[in-house]
Amino acid sequence: MALPLILLTVFLAVISGVSACSPSDKAALLALKSSLNEPYLGIFASWTGDNCCTNWYGVSCDPTTRRVTDISLRGESEDPILVKAGRSGYMTGSVNPAICQLDTLSTLVIADWKGISGQLPSCITSLASLRVLDLVGNKISGKIPDDIGNLQKLTVLNLADNAVSGEIPSSLVRLSSLKHLDLSNNQLSGKIPANFGNLKMLSRALLRGNKLTGSIPDSIGNMYRLADLDLSMNQISGLIPDILGKMLVLSTLNLDSNLLSGKIPSTLLSNTGMGILNLSRNTLERNIPDVFGSKSYFMALDLSYNNLKGPIPSTLSSSAYIGHLDLSHNHLCGPIPVGSPFDHLEASSFDSNDCLCGNPLRTC
Numbered sequence: 416m417a418l419p420l421i422l423l424t425v426f427l428a429v430i431s432g433v434s435a436c437s438p439s440d441k442a443a444l445l446a447l448k449s450s451l452n453e454p455y456l457g458i459f460a461s462w463t464g465d466n467c468c469t470n471w472y473g474v475s476c477d478p479t480t481r482r483v484t485d486i487s488l489r490g491e492s493e494d495p496i497l498v499k500a501g502r503s504g505y506m507t508g509s510v511n512p513a514i515c516q517l518d519t520l521s522t523l524v525i526a527d528w529k530g531i532s533g534q535l536p537s538c539i540t541s542l543a544s545l546r547v548l549d550l551v552g553n554k555i556s557g558k559i560p561d562d563i564g565n566l567q568k569l570t571v572l573n574l575a576d577n578a579v580s581g582e583i584p585s586s587l588v589r590l591s592s593l594k595h596l597d598l599s600n601n602q603l604s605g606k607i608p609a610n611f612g613n614l615k616m617l618s619r620a621l622l623r624g625n626k627l628t629g630s631i632p633d634s635i636g637n638m639y640r641l642a643d644l645d646l647s648m649n650q651i652s653g654l655i656p657d658i659l660g661k662m663l664v665l666s667t668l669n670l671d672s673n674l675l676s677g678k679i680p681s682t683l684l685s686n687t688g689m690g691i692l693n694l695s696r697n698t699l700e701r702n703i704p705d706v707f708g709s710k711s712y713f714m715a716l717d718l719s720y721n722n723l724k725g726p727i728p729s730t731l732s733s734s735a736y737i738g739h740l741d742l743s744h745n746h747l748c749g750p751i752p753v754g755s756p757f758d759h760l761e762a763s764s765f766d767s768n769d770c771l772c773g774n775p776l777r778t779c
Contacts, residue, residue: 436467436476439516440483444474446513447486451531453506456496458488472496475522482519484544490527490552509533510550519544526573527552534558535574540565549573551597556580559598564589575599575621582606583627588613599645600624607646612637619643623669631656631670638662645669647693655679655694660686667691671717675699679718681706689713695741696720703727703742707734715739727751727771740764747771750779 444467448459461472467483468476475485490504491497497504506528514523515538523542525531526549534557535550546568555577563572564586572590575597582605583598594616603625612634614620618641627649635644636658642665652674659668660682666689675697681704683692695717702725703718711734719741726749727742737756743766751757751765751773762775772779 435465436481436483440476441465441467443513443516444471444483444486447511450511451506451508453504453528455502456500456504458496458504477519480519483517484519485522486514486517486520487522487524488526488528489524490529492527504528506531510536510555512536512538515539515541518542521545521568522547524549525553526550530554532556535560535579537562542566543568545569546592547571550577551575553577558582559584559587561586563587566590568592570616571595573597574601577601579603583608590614591616593617594640595619597621598625603627605629607632607651610634614638615640617641618664621645622649623647625649627651630654631659631675633658635659636662639664641665643667646673648672650674652676655683655699657682659683660689662686663688665689669693670697671695673697677701679704679723684711687711691715693717694721698722700724703747705730707731709733709735712736713738713740717741718745720744723747724769725749732757743767751776 448462453459458472461470467474468481473486473488474483476482477484507530509532515536520542521544524547529552531553535555537560540560540562545566548569549571551573558581559579561584563584569590570592572593579601583603585608588608588610593614596617599621606629607627609632611632615638617638620641623645630653631651633656636656641662644665647669654677655675657680660680671693678701679694679699684704685706687710690712691714699721703723705728707728707730715738723745727747729752732752732754740756740760741764743764745768747768748770751771765771765776
């Protein structure tokens, strides 16, 4: 009976060793845990024991290699631990550079914890398998690593709502697999790289709320998958490239609150795929191009707070749909066209122009 018992013990030990995670991965996770403080939900209470691949909150492993592949810690989600607590998450501390020892990591999400600060470890660019890097909604500062372009498998880069500064690294345009880029609401400065259009796989480029200067690169017009471009609330100047209106997939374009000048490209208004267009709070001038048609379908069209002159285009009334229209605070003059969409708009859509008249303003 002694021999079978010994064999069973050995077998269980072997099985335990096989199912346990890599000791180096476990050490890296514990180093990350030691640099973060989450006082309310106790999400790190499960990070105990030898097997970090089982029941460690937010951690996933490759079932074959038992190496850590995913860390997903979200402070705002429908996760039962947050729903039960009845509150969003809050965490302080910083992202420990030891995380770079997780060399099979594919997903790194430490998002919406509000209080995590410090810099993004520069060694993060050594994680060759990384596909998702999402650190939105914290207080991370410092610069985006210069060699961020090394992450050739990266499909999502989300550093929005932090305090990241410096320029957009030139190497970023080498992220040939990138589909979603969100650097909104940071303190980025300098110009958008001239060859930004090299990001051919990108469908969303969100750079609003920074201190970016210079002009809009013409190369953006080559991004045939781009559906959503937001450059609003920066200090971007120059003309709006005509090619933006020739992009077949682009449906949302926000360029408001910049220093853009010159005329509105007629292609932007005649593009039947454009659904949301916000050019407000710039210094755009000349007439609004009269190029609307029966296939024009704008959920929102905002041209307010510019130096636009002349009449309201009569072809606007032939549009299939105009949901929200704001032409206020310009130098427009003449009668407001009748019919849809003008019959459901309020006076605020036309306020503070030179001499507009007709419903809902004064009679002509």
